[in-house]
Amino acid sequence: MERDNKAEKQSYQHLVKKHPCFNGEAHHKYGRIHLPVSPRCNIQCKFCKRSLNKFENRPGVAGSILTPEKALEVVDKALELCPEITVVGIAGPGDTLATPHALDTFQLVHEKYPDLIKCLSTNGLLLRENVNRIVKAGVKTVTVTVNAVDPEILKNICSYIFYNGQLINGKEAALWLLEAQLAGIKKISERGIVVKINTVLIPEINNGHVGEVARVTSAAGASTINIIPLIPQNEMSDFRVPNCEELNVEREAAERYLGVFRHCRQCRADACGIPGAEKDFAQNLYPEPLQSFSHG
Ligand SMILES: C[S@@+](CC[C@H](N)C(=O)[O-])C[C@H]1O[C@@H](n2cnc3c(N)ncnc32)[C@H](O)[C@@H]1O
Numbered sequence: 001m002e003r004d005n006k007a008e009k010q011s012y013q014h015l016v017k018k019h020p021c022f023n024g025e026a027h028h029k030y031g032r033i034h035l036p037v038s039p040r041c042n043i044q045c046k047f048c049k050r051s052l053n054k055f056e057n058r059p060g061v062a063g064s065i066l067t068p069e070k071a072l073e074v075v076d077k078a079l080e081l082c083p084e085i086t087v088v089g090i091a092g093p094g095d096t097l098a099t100p101h102a103l104d105t106f107q108l109v110h111e112k113y114p115d116l117i118k119c120l121s122t123n124g125l126l127l128r129e130n131v132n133r134i135v136k137a138g139v140k141t142v143t144v145t146v147n148a149v150d151p152e153i154l155k156n157i158c159s160y161i162f163y164n165g166q167l168i169n170g171k172e173a174a175l176w177l178l179e180a181q182l183a184g185i186k187k188i189s190e191r192g193i194v195v196k197i198n199t200v201l202i203p204e205i206n207n208g209h210v211g212e213v214a215r216v217t218s219a220a221g222a223s224t225i226n227i228i229p230l231i232p233q234n235e236m237s238d239f240r241v242p243n244c245e246e247l248n249v250e251r252e253a254a255e256r257y258l259g260v261f262r263h264c265r266q267c268r269a270d271a272c273g274i275p276g277a278e279k280d281f282a283q284n285l286y287p288e289p290l291q292s293f294s295h296g
């Protein structure tokens, strides 16, 4: 058993050493490409506004939506432009498990580039039922966005979920989502996948609660947390951005339970290059005009 733990620890360290978004030291050295293949979502976070455009620099935005086959071509080109890329990530613009395109894409990328780290970001609603497919597609790191672990708080962040053909809202939606997220984190971490939590810090809604998010998700199997400041959008466009002190308070509370990643740049869903570097290669990859959200 001890040997297994040691081997697990070594493989974890080997993996995160080259992942710019799980490890602060790798952040300035290695690159990632986000493939925008997932147009739709199965829940509605009150702060999220998905858009197709070339000018906004934030999550939920991409210039176009790619098919899995086109995404593979984009990886070929990206590796030529930026050989520092070690991670192929899919982070929207919608949810990666709401449509099959992300897992189809990872499967194609894994067949051609088995050594690249595949990283999937999800709200977790459909995580537990997709564990086998995720593992088979070569995914090694999963980010689950968990904004609260108390349904009374979560119901103020998530308007509704669409689950098993049913639209559910309010506290019931929060309870379903939370149950799915924790069961999914547990199941996927038991398969050796490294799990990071994303928590959007929303002043007056979930501040003072992120330590609890870290405690509960750590017990479920997560290893790292990324606490990201709210970008006021959509139903939360009148909210304020948390200040540095508020962010630090939550990071310190979370650090008791999980490693804290402090370098997030809140990238677009089609970012390409070393996070935070001046040059983003997306403009070289997508010279063509915008496409619509059609292949959902
Ligand atoms: C656009 S989502 C796509 C992946 C997946 N649906 C999820 O929610 O994890 C990627 C990340 O962006 C974050 N995000 C979206 N809108 C945001 C906003 N207005 N402010 C801060 N973070 C935001 C989400 O919470 C999530 O962690």
Ligand code: SF4
Pocket (backbone or CB within 6 Å): 041, 042, 043, 044, 045, 048, 049, 060, 092, 093, 094, 095, 122, 123
């Ligand atoms: S789960 Fe992700 S894509 Fe869906 S609404 Fe929330 S932040 Fe946006």
Ligand code: SF4
Pocket (backbone or CB within 6 Å): 020, 021, 032, 226, 263, 264, 265, 266, 267, 275
């Ligand atoms: S959004 Fe944050 S975690 Fe994701 S690629 Fe950018 S810097 Fe890394």
